[in-house]
Amino acid sequence: MRYLRLTIAALLCMSLASGGANAQSADSSESSEYLIKAGFIYNFAQLVQWPPAAFVQPDSPIVIGILGVDPFGELIDRVVQNKKLDGRSLIVKRLKRGASLKECSILFVSSSEAAHLEEVLQSTKGLPILTIGEIPGFAVRGGIINLTLEGNRVRFEVNIEAAKQANLNISSRLLALARIVPQSADGKRSE
Amino acid sequence: MNLQNLSIKRKLMLITMLTSSVALVLSSVSFLIYDLMSFRRQLSQDLMTQAEIIGFNSGAAMAFKDEAAATATLSALKAKDDIVAAALYSPEGKMFAHYFQADKTLPSSLDAGSQQSGYRFEGGYLRVLQQVKMNGERVGTLYLLSDMRQWNLRAKRYTSIIVIVVLICGSLALLLSSRLQKLISKPILHLEDTMRMVSSNKNYEIRATRFYGDEIGRLIDGFNTMLSEIQLRDTALQRANNELQTSTHELEVEIIHRKRTQDELLTAKQAAEQANRAKSAFLANMSHELRTPLNAIIGYSEMLEEEVQDIGKISNVRDLQKIQAAGKHLLALINDVLDLSKIEAGKMQLHIEMFDIASMIEEMVTTLKPAIAKNANAFQLHVPENLGTMRGDVTKVRQILLNLLSNACKFTDHGTVSLDVDRMTTAGQEWIQFRVSDTGIGISTEQQENLFQEFTQADISISRKYGGTGLGLAISHRFVQLMKGRIMVESTPGQGAVFTVHLPVQAAAEQPESSRSGQTVSSEAAPQVTANADTILVIDDDLAVRDLMSRSLTKMGFRVVAAAGGEEGLRLAKQLRPLVITLDVIMPDWDGWTVLNKLKADSDLAEIPVIMVTIVDNEAMGRDLGASSYLIKPVDRERLVALIEKHRAARFSTVAKTGVPPANWSSRSQRSSRKPEVVGPRRH
Numbered sequence: 002m003r004y005l006r007l008t009i010a011a012l013l014c015m016s017l018a019s020g021g022a023n024a025q026s027a028d029s030s031e032s033s034e035y036l037i038k039a040g041f042i043y044n045f046a047q048l049v050q051w052p053p054a055a056f057v058q059p060d061s062p063i064v065i066g067i068l069g070v071d072p073f074g075e076l077i078d079r080v081v082q083n084k085k086l087d088g089r090s091l092i093v094k095r096l097k098r099g100a101s102l103k104e105c106s107i108l109f110v111s112s113s114e115a116a117h118l119e120e121v122l123q124s125t126k127g128l129p130i131l132t133i134g135e136i137p138g139f140a141v142r143g144g145i146i147n148l149t150l151e152g153n154r155v156r157f158e159v160n161i162e163a164a165k166q167a168n169l170n171i172s173s174r175l176l177a178l179a180r181i182v183p184q185s186a187d188g189k190r191s192e
Numbered sequence: 193m194n195l196q197n198l199s200i201k202r203k204l205m206l207i208t209m210l211t212s213s214v215a216l217v218l219s220s221v222s223f224l225i226y227d228l229m230s231f232r233r234q235l236s237q238d239l240m241t242q243a244e245i246i247g248f249n250s251g252a253a254m255a256f257k258d259e260a261a262a263t264a265t266l267s268a269l270k271a272k273d274d275i276v277a278a279a280l281y282s283p284e285g286k287m288f289a290h291y292f293q294a295d296k297t298l299p300s301s302l303d304a305g306s307q308q309s310g311y312r313f314e315g316g317y318l319r320v321l322q323q324v325k326m327n328g329e330r331v332g333t334l335y336l337l338s339d340m341r342q343w344n345l346r347a348k349r350y351t352s353i354i355v356i357v358v359l360i361c362g363s364l365a366l367l368l369s370s371r372l373q374k375l376i377s378k379p380i381l382h383l384e385d386t387m388r389m390v391s392s393n394k395n396y397e398i399r400a401t402r403f404y405g406d407e408i409g410r411l412i413d414g415f416n417t418m419l420s421e422i423q424l425r426d427t428a429l430q431r432a433n434n435e436l437q438t439s440t441h442e443l444e445v446e447i448i449h450r451k452r453t454q455d456e457l458l459t460a461k462q463a464a465e466q467a468n469r470a471k472s473a474f475l476a477n478m479s480h481e482l483r484t485p486l487n488a489i490i491g492y493s494e495m496l497e498e499e500v501q502d503i504g505k506i507s508n509v510r511d512l513q514k515i516q517a518a519g520k521h522l523l524a525l526i527n528d529v530l531d532l533s534k535i536e537a538g539k540m541q542l543h544i545e546m547f548d549i550a551s552m553i554e555e556m557v558t559t560l561k562p563a564i565a566k567n568a569n570a571f572q573l574h575v576p577e578n579l580g581t582m583r584g585d586v587t588k589v590r591q592i593l594l595n596l597l598s599n600a601c602k603f604t605d606h607g608t609v610s611l612d613v614d615r616m617t618t619a620g621q622e623w624i625q626f627r628v629s630d631t632g633i634g635i636s637t638e639q640q641e642n643l644f645q646e647f648t649q650a651d652i653s654i655s656r657k658y659g660g661t662g663l664g665l666a667i668s669h670r671f672v673q674l675m676k677g678r679i680m681v682e683s684t685p686g687q688g689a690v691f692t693v694h695l696p697v698q699a700a701a702e703q704p705e706s707s708r709s710g711q712t713v714s715s716e717a718a719p720q721v722t723a724n725a726d727t728i729l730v731i732d733d734d735l736a737v738r739d740l741m742s743r744s745l746t747k748m749g750f751r752v753v754a755a756a757g758g759e760e761g762l763r764l765a766k767q768l769r770p771l772v773i774t775l776d777v778i779m780p781d782w783d784g785w786t787v788l789n790k791l792k793a794d795s796d797l798a799e800i801p802v803i804m805v806t807i808v809d810n811e812a813m814g815r816d817l818g819a820s821s822y823l824i825k826p827v828d829r830e831r832l833v834a835l836i837e838k839h840r841a842a843r844f845s846t847v848a849k850t851g852v853p854p855a856n857w858s859s860r861s862q863r864s865s866r867k868p869e870v871v872g873p874r875r876h
Contacts, residue, residue, distance in 0.1 A: 037257075044255045047327050086327070154257075174252040178261050 032076070037155050038148055039077040042109065042133060045146060046086055048172035051106060055129035055168075062090045064104050068121065069111030071095050072135075102130060110134040110144065118142060129168050140182045145169065147182075158182045201377040208369035209362065216361050220354040228347055232340070236311045236318055239338055242272070243322035247334045250280055251324050254288065254332040262289035274341040276317075280324065281307070281333040288332060298335055307333045316340065379408045383415060396423035475533060480778070480807045482526055484734070487826035490519040491740035494829065498747070523826055528663040530809065535670045542585040542674055543812055544699050549579045549624060553613065555834055556590050556597075563601045564609060569630075572610035579613060582624050584699040587811065587822075588671045595664040596628040596691045604632030604688070615697070622697035623677075627690060634685040643681060644669035668693075675699055727768050728836065730754040731761030731787060732776040732805070737825070741774065741805075744829050750836065758782030762790055765797050772839050774832075775819070777806040784808075785817060792818040801839050803832070 046063060063086060067073065081091035094105070098117060102108055108130050110121055115136045122143040125132055132144045139147035140160040145167060147158040159179040164171050198206070246265060253261035262280050269275045269291050277298050279290040285302040292298070311320045318340050324332040379402075386400040396419055400412045497512040534540045553575060564571045593611070600609045612627040635643065644665050672679045675695050683689035728750045730741045738754040745752045753768055755761035758781055765773060773791065777784030784806060791797045801820040804811075811822040821835050 041256065044252075044326070047255075048252065157256075172252075174249075178252055178256050178258045 034150075034155065035073050036076050036080075038135070039073050039080040041148065041155060041157065042077065042107065043080050043084065043091070045131065045133065045175065046091065046107060048175035049131055049164075050170040050172075051131075052129050052168045055106060056089070060088050062092045063106045065091060065093045065107045065109065066096045066102060066105035067093065067109045067111065068096045068100075068102070069098065069113035072111060103128065105130050107131045107133060110136065110139070112136050118144075125167070127166070131167070131169055132163070141185050143184065145171075146179070149180075156180065160184055199377075200380055201373055204373035204377055205366070205369045208373065209365055212365040212369075213358065213362055216358055217354075220357065224347075224350050224354060227350065228343065231346055232313070232318075232343055235338070235340060235343055236313075236320070239275075239318060239320045239336055240309075240311060240322070242275075243320045243334050243336050246278070246336075247322045247324040250289070250334065251326045251331055254280060254282070254324050255326045257288075259289055263291070265289075266291035269336075274338045275336055276339050277335075277337040279335045281335065283330055283332060285333075296337065296339075298337060302333060302335070313340075316344075375404070376408065379403045379412060383408070383412055387415075390419065396426050472533075475530065479526055479530055479809075483523070483807045483825050486519055486523055486526070487734075487740075488736045490516060490523065490826050491736065491744075493519065495740065495743055519826075527824070528667060531667050532663055532670075534809075535667065540670070540674060541812060542699065543587065543815060544583055544585060546581050546583050547586040548581050549613065550575055552586055552590060553593070553611070555831075556593055557611075558834060559828065559830055560594065560597055560601070563598050567601060567605045567607075569601055569604050569606065570608045572608060574610065574612045576614060579615065579624075582695070582697045582699075584675060584695060585671075588675065589695065592668045592671050592693060593626060593628070595668045596626075596693070599664060600628055600630035600632065600689070600691075604630040607631035607688070616694075623694045624697055626693040626695070628693075629688060629690040631688040634687050634689050635681065635683040636685045640681055640683065644679070726840070727751045727753060727770040729761060729765055729768060729770040729773045731758065731773065731779075731784075733757060733779040734776070737776070737805075741827075745833075745836070748833055748836075758784070758787035758790075761787055765791060765800065766794070769796075770800060771843060772836050773800055773802045774805045775802050777804065777808040777810075785813065788814070788817045788819060803835055805832070 078093050081093060084091055102124055108125060110132060112135055114121055118136065133146045134144045135148045140158040143163055145160055145163045149156050149158060157179050159171060159176060160182055162184040250262050250265040253265060266278050266289055269278050276293045276296040279298045280288045281302050282288045287300045290298060309321055309323050311318060318338040320336040322334040323330050324334055383400050386398055390396065390398055399416050399419065402409045402412045493512050493515040497509055500508045500512060557573060597611060607630060609630045614625045616623050616625050669679055672693055677693060677695040680692045681689060728745050730738055730752055732738050733756055742752040742754055753764055755764050758779055775784050775787055788802060791802060803821040803823060804814040804819045805823045805825060805827055807825045809824055814822045823832060
């Protein structure tokens with residue numbers, strides 16, 4: 002509740018400050034959608050277990066990488082600010098294409114990277130990185146979780162196979178809420 | 193009130209039933225309450241656990257705002273019948289997902305304040321609120337509503353079980369108590385039965401049976417003991433009753449026996465009285481028969497003595513005196529025996545009259561003079577001047593004194609015999625004391641003991657030496673007793689004896705009618721002036737008596753006219769108006785009493801003093817009929833003369849007052865030579 006108020010307050014500040022730099026992002030419903038999505042990302046972090054080798058130290062932070070154009074803005078920072086999961090803090094890093102993804106635990110692939118999806122997914126292959134996208138067919142093409150919209154409600158798809166390949170353990174509670182999609186060879190072929 | 197009058201059997205059963213039922217119901221109900229309470233707690237715990245699970249399960253759905261998933265999770269509650277409604281609320285309090293069974297609904301929003309975890313029982317429902325959390329963060333609230341169906345079911349089932357158990361236990365208790373109450377009620381009922389039997393049949397042999405050794409057993413023992421006691425007493429009472437009846441019967445028999453004995457005794461007594469009367473009659477007859485010849489012997493010997501003395505044949509005088517003395521002795525004996533027999537028969541009576549003591553003594557001493565002179569004794573008489581009179585039987589007083597004095601004279605030789613008379617007062621009563629003392633042989637102490645017994649003289653030898661019957665003192669003693677007086681003796685052998693007699697001045701008047709005689713005596717002093725002042729009328733059927741009386745009285749200077757029968761006597765009395773009349777009782781035509789009556793009935797003759805001269809000893813009768821004196825034959829001549837002299841003296845004093853000259857004493861001696869031709873023909 003507290004966070005919700007904060008995010009709403011932050012949203013108002015942002016829209017006033019930026020003055021509609023991004024028309025889509027400046028829209029209040031747009032902001033509400035990403036606020037929810039930021040929450041979802043945080044929720045996913047709670048329901049996914051990383052292998053111990055994924056972190057250098059027990060208290061190494063969980064790094065959330067945002068690849069491509071950032072749709073959240075400040076929202077996600079505020080959501081994860083001061084939060085800890087199993088003694089780890091959460092850090093948001095914004096990345097450009099070609100940057101090293103190794104230090105990321107969660108990688109949000111922005112829809113701006115849809116064209117280079119194969120490349121991105123290839124680079125994370127075999128790494129314990131929870132890949133989250135909002136691109137249609139993201140999960141089918143090898144991403145782990147894909148956020149979708151059903152009406153104005155945010156839902157998500159999970160590629161269990163991809164999660165297995167990334168050596169990630171997704172909670173059944175999360176799976177119970179997700180739409181499970183299979184791994185298809187089409188993505189590779191289309192590449 | 194009705195409860196109190198119930199039979200002990202019913203009471204016992206009631207008590208048992210009530211107690212057991214109350215205990216059972218109380219324990220069952222408390223168990224039920226405890227069970228239902230703990231069940232409710234358990235129920236709430238279960239529901240809380242349930243809420244936690246559901247909350248956990250719906251946590252992710254809430255976090256991802258997945259309504260369908262949340263609803264699906266809630267739908268799982270279908271399996272739970274008792275949860276009638278469930279709902280998930282967002283942290284803002286808006287209903288997010290719900291599950292409603294039947295028509296039960298839940299509020300669409302919750303206040304921020306009512307979102308704390310907990311449970312509440314409300315209106316038969318159990319409400320549970322559970323916060324839904326994800327990684328410690330609250331993501332919503334779960335609301336569960338249970339109608340506590342299991343609890344209600346359990347309560348119903350338990351209640352019915354309890355009812356059944358109570359019923360079964362109650363009937364068991366009834367069965368048991370109806371059998372077990374006999375332990376107590378049976379002995380009591382038995383005791384009651386026994387008591388009723390005892391009281392209705394009065395049979396104390398019945399015993400109550402003792403069943404057990406408890407208090408009732410002891411009660412029955414006590415009752416039996418009591419019965420035994422009662423039975424014992426009843427038996428004892430019965431026995432006593434029987435004994436009483438037996439003794440009553442014995443008593444009745446005894447009474448009958450005694451009555452018979454009494455009748456026999458009465459018959460015997462009557463026979464004895466008859467015999468006694470016959471004896472008395474015989475004695476009277478005998479004394480008459482004895483005295484009549486004795487009268488003649490003494491009288492004629494006295495006359496002969498005088499005549500022989502006149503002639504001068506002294507030797508014959510001695511013989512005649514011996515005859516005279518023997519006759520007098522015999523007479524005294526007969527008199528004593530008669531007196532004693534009278535005393536013995538209780539027929540001796542007192543003739544109470546007022547008399548002058550001094551004159552009585554004077555008269556007596558006159559009679560005693562020969563006896564005093566006989567042993568040459570001196571006689572001393574001490575009589576105070578104002579001795580006065582006493583009431584008593586003068587004849588018996590005289591007889592007592594004569595007896596004592598003649599005894600004193602008899603046992604004293606050349607000594608002194610004295611008589612002291614005095615008045616004294618002891619114990620508020622006046623007495624006359626007569627004291628007869630002598631200087632004679634005296635009486636030993638042993639002799640004194642038997643002195644007053646009949647037929648006892650101090651010594652047998654005494655009767656030979658001194659003569660006497662030994663009856664004198666006994667008779668005196670009896671006389672004194674009759675007069676309520678005392679007689680005592682003091683004596684030292686060889687120095688003399690003192691006899692003391694105390695007689696009351698006022699004797700108890702046994703025969704008050706005797707006072708008439710006193711009147712007669714006192715009124716005799718007024719005879720007719722015209723009467724022959726020295727004529728004596730002798731009325732006697734016995735020629736010897738007439739002869740002797742005439743001779744002796746004529747000698748004394750009286751004119752004696754004799755009559756042989758009552759009729760003649762009466763006629764002569766009218767004709768002569770004599771100074772004194774002597775009257776015999778037993779006569780052929782009229783007896784002496786008839787003549788006396790006729791004399792006293794005649795106003796002309798009533799004043800003439802009558803001296804009864806008879807062998808019939810009934811002085812009382814003579815006095816009653818008006819005789820002035822009573823002499824028993826053989827007549828003591830000296831006493832007769834003394835009496836006549838007294839009457840003449842009285843007449844003289846009366847005549848002196850009236851101026852008629854007294855009879856000339858010298859003329860009597862002239863007439864003394866007259867033969868007693870006046871004496872009438874002899875009838876015998």
